Amino acid sequence: MPEPVQVITVPADPDRYAYSFGGGSPVVTVQPGSVVELFTEDCFGGRVRGPADLPSQVCAFPYLNPVTGPIAVAGAEPGDALAVHFVEIAPARDWGVSSTFPHFGALTATHATAMLHPPLEERVWVYAIDAKAGTCRFEAARGDFAVDLPLDPMHGTVGVAPAAGERLMSISPGVHGGNMDTPELRAGTTVYLPVNVAGAMLAIGDGHARQGEGEVCGTAVETAMNTVVAVDVVKGGAPAVPRLESDDFLLSTGHARPLEDAFRVSQHDLVGWTADLLGLDRLDAYQLVSQTGLAPAANVCDTLYTMVAKLPKRLLGAARAYDGVHDRLKALGAAHTARR
Template sequence: MTTAPEPVRLSPAPEDYAYTFGGRPPLTTVQPGTVVELTTEDCFGGKVRGAGDLPSQVCVFPYLNPVTGPIAVAGAEPGDLLAVHFVEITPTRDHGISSTFPHFGALTATHQTAMLHPALEERVWIYDLDLKAGLCHFRAHHGEFTVALPLDPMHGTVGVAPAGGEVLASITPGAHGGNLDTPEMRAGTTAYFRVNVEGGLLAVGDGHARQGEGEVCGTAVEAAMRTTVIVDLVKGAGPAWPRLENDGFLITTGSARPLEDAFRISQHDLVGWTSDLLGLDQLDAYQLVSQAGLAPAANVCDTNYTMAAKLPKSVLGSVRAYDGLHDRLRETAAAYLRHR
């Protein structure tokens, strides 16, 4: 039976949060295979507490989207693969927050999409979270409409330090990960990142109680989280772009503007991954992905857009990515949950 290692606990004070990937020393260093229990603040830094707290009035740019970390992994070198398995993601408050912004989101004018019409109204929604029932309650601002949505906690922002000494704002998604905003980043998922600097320097934040594909208005149901991850390392196997794996799918990501380039990046990586795993000619893999793949939008509102590409693992037969690393991390997670 798999034995879970003793966890490392990381609960940063407000002054310890990071707002970039890169440019900061690690808060802690852990060994590969370590269970890390950490806390994260919501994207507003906990400053939006009610419908009257407009983010433009209570938040200070660029101190948005705080992340916990960075966490260095001993022995991680450029070119390695850093695996992050999400064991649990649990909201720490009984509410989540969403908003519209005048110049942020998929259906409003932005600094890159200039329009003459007025910007959208800034507005805040408070969602009641019922952890026991697994529900997230939406209430309309105007009228009496309410609906209970399934709670589906995930992290919008997960990544490592970029290459070449680059420092990127935590709101930016890219090859390092960052603000990917894909609902696939939930408990039971393993995320894979290419190590770009010594230690990798993992950071996690931007918890969402739930999020629709695309994060259309620019914010999910933003929530502070208590999260447990297992970090591991595969030497020399770093992918060009972040990848994910859950029990049913292999998932690749691409972040760029325009959206079709993000789509192409994610599909290109999925075709290459499929080709490598199955030993297929590139065009055979292209054909298989074309007929069996899915292509959910992750975000269409950030500084870069993010697309995901998914292939059912059922088409792989007995073949397992990274020699079954995801399955081994699932076993370690189960052992942790049994004995904590």
């Protein structure tokens, strides 16, 4: 029989939530090949529960977007890649919230886009989550319109400690990961993050019951999550930017302002990744990605914008990213699920 999977449970502890990547001590240390079960709070720390709970009144900056961790992974060293496979992402509550927030979002004045007109009205929407039916219900704040939307649970924030002792707020995305807010980060996806410090210092949060591409208003359907991940270390495999892999796609991310630079970063990485995997000349890879790739927006509201570049894996033939770690971690997660 196969050896038992090492399963680590990170208890819910509001006093140990982090609000930045970097600078913290680990809440637990796990071995590569471990499965980690954890609870994550929503981006408002559970304080926004109804239409009267305006975030600007019930939340205190900078204590937004709490993340669970950091989790140290033994043997992870600078220059390695940390592989994090999301086995399960399940809403921990039967409700979620979204909001318009002063000076935050794609269609209002922000700290970086100064305007003389006042910010949009602050407003809260509450969504009923029906996990059994697989839906969350949108109800107009003013009017009778309502519609059930399919659940698509994902994590907006996953990352590691930045390099050079830097400490970055958990609302910021970057080459360390962080608040990337891509709907592609759902169960079944593996994230590859560059290790910058010993142990990598993984942290996860910002659960979304669902989110449209771009997270246009600045918030998704925010809710707490019960999440299971499987982790491993790829020695010497650090990517320049966070990468993702699903059963069907390879995905590269870009984090920058303006948005076209985030697009360029993601496409540049995907072209290089494709060239390396297929042994192609760079311009041949450029041509292939140009004709077959997809480019969904992740967020156009955070401190940096995030774009994603996607390539169908059917084009790769027998080539496998990171020597097949996605499939190995997927099998590890399936074995864990079967034993429960």
